[in-house]
Amino acid sequence: MREKFKEFMRNVPQAVFIAIGKSTDNKLAGLTISSFESISLKPLITLISIDKNAESLNVFLKAIGWTISLLNEEQEEISKFFSNKDISQAERFKLEYPKSASLKIPYIENAIGYIECIYYRHLEMGDHIIFFGKVVNVQMLNDKKPLIYYHRSYRKIM
Numbered sequence: 278m279r280e281k282f283k284e285f286m287r288n289v290p291q292a293v294f295i296a297i298g299k300s301t302d303n304k305l306a307g308l309t310i311s312s313f314e315s316i317s318l319k320p321l322i323t324l325i326s327i328d329k330n331a332e333s334l335n336v337f338l339k340a341i342g343w344t345i346s347l348l349n350e351e352q353e354e355i356s357k358f359f360s361n362k363d364i365s366q367a368e369r370f371k372l373e374y375p376k377s378a379s380l381k382i383p384y385i386e387n388a389i390g391y392i393e394c395i396y397y398r399h400l401e402m403g404d405h406i407i408f409f410g411k412v413v414n415v416q417m418l419n420d421k422k423p424l425i426y427y428h429r430s431y432r433k434i435m
């Protein structure tokens with residue numbers, strides 16, 4: 278059944294985001310995610326879901342907050358960079374990133390926009406941990422089209 282379920286999910290077109298967390302001891306971690314959801318408008322709560330095996334998990338478990346950048350259709354390489362297990366967290370942050378307006382956490386330049394969340398709570402769920410964040414800032418950066426992940430490859434909206 279798991280294989281059938283994966284096939285089902287491959288048929289769901291997904292927007293691609295980069296989540297970058299900052300811990301209370303000022304460590305950074307970032308990864309490509311598609312598991313971003315808006316949960317509540319009053320208060321503004323969102324969630325992301327992170328694999329228990331992810332190197333970034335430790336930082337998110339101690340996070341003061343994180344940014345979520347919505348990638349545009351030209352940012353496939355950034356998605357690949359932040360999802361490549363051969364590129365360590367340390368390497369991912371050797372590059373320079375702009376800092377978010379409120380929490381001063383890196384976000385992805387030229388993304389369609391980014392939000393800043395402060396840690397709200399987390400929930401262990403099977404092989405993932407779900408992180409709920411309270412939105413404290415929203416910045417739209419351009420009106421480009423989003424990058425889409427569908428059937429294991431990157432697509433553009435026509």
Ligand SMILES: Cc1cc2nc3c(=O)[nH]c(=O)nc-3n(C[C@H](O)[C@H](O)[C@H](O)COP(=O)(O)O)c2cc1C
Pocket residue numbers: 293307308309310311312313326327328330331332333334356359360361362365366426
């Ligand atoms: C399009 C796409 C979406 C992804 N979504 C998630 C996700 O929602 N949660 C997750 O834990 N990993 C997701 N991944 C996998 C992580 O980006 C990847 O395992 C990353 O290297 C984890 O980094 P880390 O182990 O250094 O923390 C996704 C990968 C891709 C290509």
